[in-house]
Amino acid sequence: MRDFESKPPNHDGPKFLTHRNSTRRARGGSAGSRPGSGSADASGSRPVRARPVRQPFRPPVTSRPLRCPFPPLDGLAMLSLDFLDDVRRMNKRQLYYQVLNFGMIVSSALMIWKGLMVITGSESPIVVVLSGSMEPAFHRGDLLFLTNRVEDPIRVGEIVVFRIEGREIPIVHRVLKIHEKQNGHIKFLTKGDNNAVDDRGLYKQGQHWLEKKDVVGRARGFVPYIGIVTILMNDYPKFKYAVLFLLGLFVLVHRE
Amino acid sequence: MNTVLSRANSLFAFSLSVMAALTFGCFITTAFKDRSVPVRLHVSRIMLKNVEDFTGPRERSDLGFITFDITADLENIFDWNVKQLFLYLSAEYSTKNNALNQVVLWDKIVLRGDNPKLLLKDMKTKYFFFDDGNGLKGNRNVTLTLSWNVVPNAGILPLVTGSGLGRDSWESDY
Numbered sequence: 001m002r003d004f005e006s007k008p009p010n011h012d013g014p015k016f017l018t019h020r021n022s023t024r025r026a027r028g029g030s031a032g033s034r035p036g037s038g039s040a041d042a043s044g045s046r047p048v049r050a051r052p053v054r055q056p057f058r059p060p061v062t063s064r065p066l067r068c069p070f071p072p073l074d075g076l077a078m079l080s081l082d083f084l085d086d087v088r089r090m091n092k093r094q095l096y097y098q099v100l101n102f103g104m105i106v107s108s109a110l111m112i113w114k115g116l117m118v119i120t121g122s123e124s125p126i127v128v129v130l131s132g133s134m135e136p137a138f139h140r141g142d143l144l145f146l147t148n149r150v151e152d153p154i155r156v157g158e159i160v161v162f163r164i165e166g167r168e169i170p171i172v173h174r175v176l177k178i179h180e181k182q183n184g185h186i187k188f189l190t191k192g193d194n195n196a197v198d199d200r201g202l203y204k205q206g207q208h209w210l211e212k213k214d215v216v217g218r219a220r221g222f223v224p225y226i227g228i229v230t231i232l233m234n235d236y237p238k239f240k241y242a243v244l245f246l247l248g249l250f251v252l253v254h255r256e
Numbered sequence: 257m258n259t260v261l262s263r264a265n266s267l268f269a270f271s272l273s274v275m276a277a278l279t280f281g282c283f284i285t286t287a288f289k290d291r292s293v294p295v296r297l298h299v300s301r302i303m304l305k306n307v308e309d310f311t312g313p314r315e316r317s318d319l320g321f322i323t324f325d326i327t328a329d330l331e332n333i334f335d336w337n338v339k340q341l342f343l344y345l346s347a348e349y350s351t352k353n354n355a356l357n358q359v360v361l362w363d364k365i366v367l368r369g370d371n372p373k374l375l376l377k378d379m380k381t382k383y384f385f386f387d388d389g390n391g392l393k394g395n396r397n398v399t400l401t402l403s404w405n406v407v408p409n410a411g412i413l414p415l416v417t418g419s420g421l422g423r424d425s426w427e428s429d430y
Binding site: 136137138155156157158159174176177178179180181182187189193198200208209219220221222223224 | 279339363367407415
């Protein structure tokens with residue numbers, strides 16, 4: 001019978017001499033790396049015989065002379081050839097499936113994020129600590145979970161993340177003083193644990209107190225070190241693009 | 257599992273999941289602990305002045321001076337998930353202008369490994385006790401509390417108040 005060892009399911013119909021088959025035959029069967037080509041005895045001229053099992057990682061001799069100058073990267077080059085094979089063998093339906101899968105992943109991530117925003121009431125429920133002004137409690141790269149519920153009043157000693165008018169980077173500091181009026185209007189002052197003075201120097205010119213509208217949220221939970229990836233991606237944008245590109249490539253090209 | 261890259265990939269994924277499980281374990285085992293400890297506060301001297309508030313809006317406000325003692329044993333709070341304790345002494349009172357005022361007078365960081373028994377005497381306040389206005393004069397009811405913020409290795413950041421307060425009042429002139 002025809003060899004069926006590792007023939008991919010959607011190969012070209014074995015009965016027809018297509019352009020691909022003919023070119024493969026012309027290349028001399030490519031050192032046994034294309035098993036399907038064994039089935040290209042469309043003209044019935046070649047006797048059916050057992051073909052050797054496809055040997056992985058041997059690139060076809062003539063088609064892609066990919067010679068990596070650095071030997072350690074040879075493995076990587078061969079891997080990428082594998083992926084390209086995968087892409088070639090996928091038909092349109094699988095490609096659409098992959099794209100839809102990717103879309104599902106992205107939209108469920110977005111749903112989770114927006115859901116978190118609603119539950120915590122904060123516009124940015126997870127923040128990364130960017131400066132060292134709260135050491136030794138929080139170092140650069142730590143992740144903070146925030147809530148901003150209206151029923152929780154701001155009290156002294158809480159760690160608040162606030163944004164100063166006119167600046168877009170939020171700051172994580174501790175509340176030092178509050179003065180609350182009868183009608184609920186609060187004005188408060190903050191200071192970073194590691195700073196010697198309070199934050200009046202950071203506020204806008206002429207602003208002495210912060211108000212509730214400046215607050216992004218209050219820190220309720222904390223996970224160390226995870227945010228370093230975000231800091232790296234901010235400091236080295238090329239790294240960010242490289243990561244995104246690789247991720248997209250992997251998701252689209254992998255069958256699972 | 258026959259290339260360096262796929263081995264590295266699965267090793268990395270495994271170590272990531274182990275670390276995530278550990279972090280979650282740290283959080284869940286200490287999330288519901290009661291971190292309150294009895295505290296003794298004593299105020300030895302208080303004084304009141306009325307000066308221009310040089311730390312903020314330049315108005316004449318009341319400035320208070322307090323000297324205090326603290327006795328507390330924080331040993332029971334420290335466990336495997338506590339990185340440090342941020343202690344702060346706050347004064348709470350209400351005035352004519354503002355229904356609620358809270359001012360931090362003094363704070364201290366107690367790291368894991370530091371001596372957890374606090375025996376402080378005659379401490380001066382670290383931060384100026386300015387009021388927003390002139391509400392300290394004649395204020396009968398100013399409550400001093402020692403609270404702390406438990407900073408964990410991973411997990412919730414609770415604010416706990418020590419049980420036991422100090423109360424003082426100011427006379428009606430400077």
